[in-house]
Amino acid sequence: MDSYNIMFFVLAGIIVASSVLTVVTRSIMRAATFLFFALLGTAGMYFLMGYTFLGAVQTMVYAGGIIVLYVFAILLTRGVKDRISENTRKKIALSAVLSLVGFGLVGYIIFTAKLRSEVLTAPDERVMTMTRVGENMLSTDMNGYLLPFEAVSILLLACIVAGVMIARKR
Amino acid sequence: MIQIEYILIVSAVMMFAGVFGFLTRRSTLAILLSIELMLNATDLNFAAINRLMYSGGHEGYFFTLFSIAISAAESAVAIAIMINIYRQLKDTTADKLSKLKW
Numbered sequence: 412m413d414s415y416n417i418m419f420f421v422l423a424g425i426i427v428a429s430s431v432l433t434v435v436t437r438s439i440m441r442a443a444t445f446l447f448f449a450l451l452g453t454a455g456m457y458f459l460m461g462y463t464f465l466g467a468v469q470t471m472v473y474a475g476g477i478i479v480l481y482v483f484a485i486l487l488t489r490g491v492k493d494r495i496s497e498n499t500r501k502k503i504a505l506s507a508v509l510s511l512v513g514f515g516l517v518g519y520i521i522f523t524a525k526l527r528s529e530v531l532t533a534p535d536e537r538v539m540t541m542t543r544v545g546e547n548m549l550s551t552d553m554n555g556y557l558l559p560f561e562a563v564s565i566l567l568l569a570c571i572v573a574g575v576m577i578a579r580k581r
Numbered sequence: 582m583i584q585i586e587y588i589l590i591v592s593a594v595m596m597f598a599g600v601f602g603f604l605t606r607r608s609t610l611a612i613l614l615s616i617e618l619m620l621n622a623t624d625l626n627f628a629a630i631n632r633l634m635y636s637g638g639h640e641g642y643f644f645t646l647f648s649i650a651i652s653a654a655e656s657a658v659a660i661a662i663m664i665n666i667y668r669q670l671k672d673t674t675a676d677k678l679s680k681l682k683w
Contacts, residue, residue, distance in 0.1 A: 423591045430595045430618055434602030439611050446614050449595065453625050456588060460632045465645055469624075472653050477617065484660040485610055488667040506604035510597040517593045521586055526633060539639055547639060556643050563650045570654035578661035 418459055426452035439485055447478045464544050588629040596622035609666075609673045613659055620652045 429448040436442050450473040457466035551557045595618055602615030624645045631641025667673050670680070 419587070423587070426591050427594050430598040433618060434598050434605070434615060439608055439614075442611055442614050446617060449618065450621060453595075453621055456591070456625060457628060460585075460588075460628060462628055462632070462642060465628060465642060468646060468649055472649050473617075473621070477653055477656050480657065480660055481610065481614065481617075484663055487664055488610065488673050489671070503605050506601050509604070510601040513600065514593055514597040517596075518590060521589050521593070526586055539642055543639070544642075547643065554639070556647075559643075559647055563647055567650065567654055570658050574657050574661040577658070578664050 415459065418455070422452050422455045422459065425449075426456070440482075443478060443481050443485060446481075447474055450474050450478070462539065464539070464541060585629055585633040589626060592622040592625040592629065595619075595625070607674050607676065609663055609675050609678070612675060613656065613663075617652070617656065620648070624648050624652075 426449055429445040429452065433442050433445040433449060436445065450469065454466045454469040454474065457463070457469055547554050548556055548560055599615045599618035599622065602618065603612055606612050606615060627641040627645045627648065631638060631645075635641075663673055666678065670678070672678075
């Protein structure tokens with residue numbers, strides 16, 4: 412057991428526990444808090460894989476932006492007092508069966524697919540450096556991502572305008 | 582030793598927790614939280630498969646980056662819609678929102 416394995420098990424435990432608690436807890440505010448921990452655990456997984464820029468983006472955009480947005484939305488609407496699981500037992504049981512069957516299927520496929528079983532080790536220089544991220548993001552050659560970058564920026568602009576238009580007071 | 586496949590198992594747990602929440606929740610905001618969980622699981626999958634199959638490459642890395650940006654935009658618009666619905670109907674429970682149907 413080196414430190415990578417210990418960190419992996421800690422992060423996996425955090426992710427599994429908080430994502431299950433997100434969907435079974437009764438108060439929606441607690442659900443948002445557990446979602447926050449699941450997202451932070453995912454950021455930790457990115458750091459563990461050596462994708463540090465991705466982990467930083469995940470922490471800033473998801474944990475810093477989206478969760479704050481959700482908390483504001485929950486507090487602005489009457490979401491806090493909502494009883495969020497008033498479904499019939501049959502429907503809950505059927506949903507649980509569907510999720511478990513799907514998880515079993517995916518797990519079976521993952522373990523029998525004979526993926527290249529690479530051991531998670533400390534990242535070396537094969538993993539993306541910060542310079543290469545920036546060069547790829549803003550270049551137009553074969554490995555460039557300038558066009559999707561611009562498309563995403565237009566999309567974000569449209570979403571800002573749409574959000575203001577929809578949510579403004581009339 | 583930790584194989585990278587184990588990350589795929591963790592993200593599968595996250596994905597199907599999201600599916601369960603999506604099917605059982607009633608409050609639309611809780612449904613949105615479940616959708617975020619599912620989106621996050623797919624992001625983790627992209628990154629893990631990129632690291633596993635083609636660790637010199639960067640396709641999954643950039644796909645994850647753009648996917649995070651798009652899901653941020655999606656949740657911003659969705660929350661604007663929720664706030665507007667609450668302002669007009671005073672209720673955001675999914676089975677009460679039937680005004681558009683008839």
